[in-house]
Amino acid sequence: LKSAYRPSATPATQQFSRHVPLEKCNFHRFNLAGNPLSQAAYFEQSKTREVIKIANKSTWTNAILDSSGATSGRNVDENGSGFIGQGSTNVRFMYARFDDIEYAVTFPFDSSMSAGDVQDMLEAEFRLLALCNALQKEFNNMALSSDVNGAILGQLIPSPVTDEIPLPYVFFLATPLLPVGQLYGTLRKFTGNGEIGKADNDITKTVHAFAHFSLLYSDHEVLICDLQGLKDKHGVWCLFDPQVHTNRMPRLRVAYWDRGLVEIQRFEQQHEVDCLTNWVCNKLRLRSVTFDHEPDSRAESSPEKSPPRKAFDLRNLLNAASPAPET
CATH class of the missing domain: 3.20.200.10 (MHCK/EF2 kinase)
Known part of the structure; x- marks a missing residue:
């Protein structure tokens, strides 16, 4: 027997939190080289091209102008805008996707900053993430008995056709969107x-x-x-x-x-x-x-004595003054 009854379809789980026009952008990733727990760390740029999708300018430009001007109290449509929010300083967060994972792209919105200033600022932010991530792991190890959780520091490659990018600067920092x-x-x-x-x-x-x-x-x-x-x-x-x-x-x-x-x-x-x-x-x-x-000046010939817990060299991680080797 066939039945004319049709059960209501179970709504599919929504994969993304918002749907906005996205622009595909090629970029080169910066990696923090060296073990941040024991060695001097420095940035080196990968030669591999990767692709990140960033909200089109049309979805966030007006939102930025509104949120930084006299109409700062206006609500931004979180389902229709590429603008996610802003920090207490001149930092903005835009919507993006990388490998079908939602991200927040961070960049300063300050016309007085040069590209070099922006790179320095975002590198400092990335070092901060690496530091906090390392400390969090040590804290968990103590309480419970350098990839930084998906963060991306990158440099956009302008479109070969229009020579444009969807952000004010070529350098960006992206973190998974919570x-x-x-x-x-x-x-x-x-x-x-x-x-x-x-x-x-x-x-x-x-x-x-x-x-x-x-x-x-x-x-x-x-x-x-x-x-x-x-x-x-x-x-x-x-x-x-x-x-x-x-x-x-x-x-x-x-x-x-x-x-x-x-x-x-x-x-x-x-x-x-x-x-x-x-x-x-x-x-x-x-x-x-x-x-x-x-x-640690102890000789390796004393395995019966376990050394005290050693903290990693924070100066190496934070300062990392040595430049990346040329390739």
Whole structure:
């Protein structure tokens, strides 16, 4: 027997969060060469051409003008615009896709900056991602017993036909776009650039402990700050767009976020009392743990003694003054 009944079709899972005209762009990727945990790191440019799809200029140009002018309160259609948002500085985020994964492309929107200035700024941002990623791995290793999570630093190749690109500059930084909306919750701010705030729940206590750990592990040279995040589709909290304050080392080039020793001392003062009741800090013994920051001079003939935990050389990772070798 045949039935005329037709079950309602199950709606297909939406693959992308927004649908905007995209422009295919060729680019060369920059890689941070060398092991960031132990060696001097430097950027080298790949000769391989890759393709990233970036929102067409028509989908974000007006949004940028509106959001930076007198009509800054106007809402931008998040489903129809290539404009994702902007930071507290002159940084803009545009929609893109790479290998069918949604990305946010970062670039400064400042006509006074040269291409070299932009490259320096984005390289500093990428180094910051590498640093925070390395510290996060060490924190997880301690708590639970250089690819930077898909981030791309690249240089666009202008179209051979029009000699144009869809961004104001050829250099860009792209990071995987995190999901937002009712299914995933909203952005949560855990610490600021200068204020740590109260830790009144477990996830905030964990993030504050991570900031505390970064200061100890780096021998008081680096404090990760301005931490915010949201849950990904697997329910895992993801932190993004961090900043750092540094001490006793040359600052990251064009590091507008770095306020140095003053903010490190402010964090220590603000966190001192909360640390006593933060169960994550207590579990990790952050008030008493020590790390070996001196070069390991022990002979290899003493395998019975396990060496103390060694922190990686942050100066090499952050400064990385040596240029990439010519090829």
